[in-house]
Amino acid sequence: MLCSSLIRRPRLTILDRPNQTKNIIERSIVIAIHTRSGSFVTEWIAYCKERGIQYKEVDCFASDIIQQLRGCQALLWHWKHSDFRAQLFARQLIASVENMGITVFPDNSTAWHYDDKVGQKYLLEAVGAPLVETHIFYDKETAIQWIEQADFPKVWKLRGGAGSQNVQLIGSRRHARRLAKVAFSRGWRNSRFYNLRDRIWQFKRDKTLGSFVNIGRGIVRSVLPHRANSRSSRQVDYLYFQNFIPESDHDIRVVVIGKRAFAIKRMVREGDFRASGSGAIHYEPAYIPKECIEIAFDVAADMQAQSCAFDFIYSGSKWLVIEISYTFTADAYRKCPGFWDRSMNWHPASVTPERFVLEDLLDVLSNNAA
Numbered sequence: 001m002l003c004s005s006l007i008r009r010p011r012l013t014i015l016d017r018p019n020q021t022k023n024i025i026e027r028s029i030v031i032a033i034h035t036r037s038g039s040f041v042t043e044w045i046a047y048c049k050e051r052g053i054q055y056k057e058v059d060c061f062a063s064d065i066i067q068q069l070r071g072c073q074a075l076l077w078h079w080k081h082s083d084f085r086a087q088l089f090a091r092q093l094i095a096s097v098e099n100m101g102i103t104v105f106p107d108n109s110t111a112w113h114y115d116d117k118v119g120q121k122y123l124l125e126a127v128g129a130p131l132v133e134t135h136i137f138y139d140k141e142t143a144i145q146w147i148e149q150a151d152f153p154k155v156w157k158l159r160g161g162a163g164s165q166n167v168q169l170i171g172s173r174r175h176a177r178r179l180a181k182v183a184f185s186r187g188w189r190n191s192r193f194y195n196l197r198d199r200i201w202q203f204k205r206d207k208t209l210g211s212f213v214n215i216g217r218g219i220v221r222s223v224l225p226h227r228a229n230s231r232s233s234r235q236v237d238y239l240y241f242q243n244f245i246p247e248s249d250h251d252i253r254v255v256v257i258g259k260r261a262f263a264i265k266r267m268v269r270e271g272d273f274r275a276s277g278s279g280a281i282h283y284e285p286a287y288i289p290k291e292c293i294e295i296a297f298d299v300a301a302d303m304q305a306q307s308c309a310f311d312f313i314y315s316g317s318k319w320l321v322i323e324i325s326y327t328f329t330a331d332a333y334r335k336c337p338g339f340w341d342r343s344m345n346w347h348p349a350s351v352t353p354e355r356f357v358l359e360d361l362l363d364v365l366s367n368n369a370a
């Protein structure tokens, strides 16, 4: 389906020439949008309609997706880690579409390490980012050798997952040895009970009828797990530990999209060391250390990421990166009162991450065409 809005555009003067050129280019392009899934899609379509940009609805899961993309200059596909089918081929499709000269969001540099803390370890070390010291093992013998001489506690993680789902504090060498045994034998599947535990925590936090009803839904999901959960692949033959940064009652989440950075402070769950997914969020820019914003801008540029969310934790002397992600729940940032630019100037503005992505993409297309 090819759509374009009928919005009347203002008459342009000679003074508007750069904008005029951009408008002409915008009217001549077609953006392909995967519309079947992805929470960024609604804003992307609204933006295209407002600006009279032609877009074509495509289905990245269809076998003829490459044919569908012929004649398009860009592809937008907001794929999520929880989509086990997308995980099977998203990276391969993106690389192939880039090969056609089509601009993609997320592109390969932005997404190859998505939902993959193992990949992120290598990349963040490679670009010299201040990553929390991270250890990875691919055989039991090496893992055990390291465990025997390491200090505990350590933080153990699976390579994928969000909202602290696959992150645990390991207090003793004995517990770490047990993990090594599992990692190099049967491995792990997503726990069907995590969701229930999280909903109980949300009820304790909010004490609302809605959060109480959610516990009931969690019980149902424990018995009848969501298809995405029950189909996720087994995690086996690797063991990942991070040094534990103690006494942090929060982490800082900074999102860089092009020239903008916005951020939130997330408090840990009660009686827990984990902030991700707690829902206890502060939005005031005064809470955000400038050092985190500067590191995030620098690392995002080094990685050539179109969009990157960074989790930071304070080690007592400096801010360290825990993990990164190209995407996030956009709704969680709408209360941010503005963003910083690359020169650390603050811009009070509404924060609509999906629109930032599309604005940047249009800039790239305009530059390519100019």
Ligand SMILES: Nc1ncnc2c1ncn2[C@@H]1O[C@H](COP(=O)(O)OP(=O)(O)O)[C@@H](O)[C@H]1O
Binding pocket: 132, 155, 157, 160, 161, 162, 163, 164, 165, 166, 167, 242, 243, 244, 245, 246, 248, 250, 251, 268, 273, 274, 275, 276, 311, 313, 322, 323
């Ligand atoms: N090395 C660490 N030291 C201390 N706390 C950590 C460490 N790694 C993670 N955390 C805490 O656990 C939370 C979840 O970890 P993270 O690696 O971001 O996983 P997820 O992908 O589930 O968000 C973080 O928000 C942070 O509060």
Ligand SMILES: [Mg+2]
Binding pocket: 163, 164, 276, 311, 323
């Ligand atoms: Mg996180």
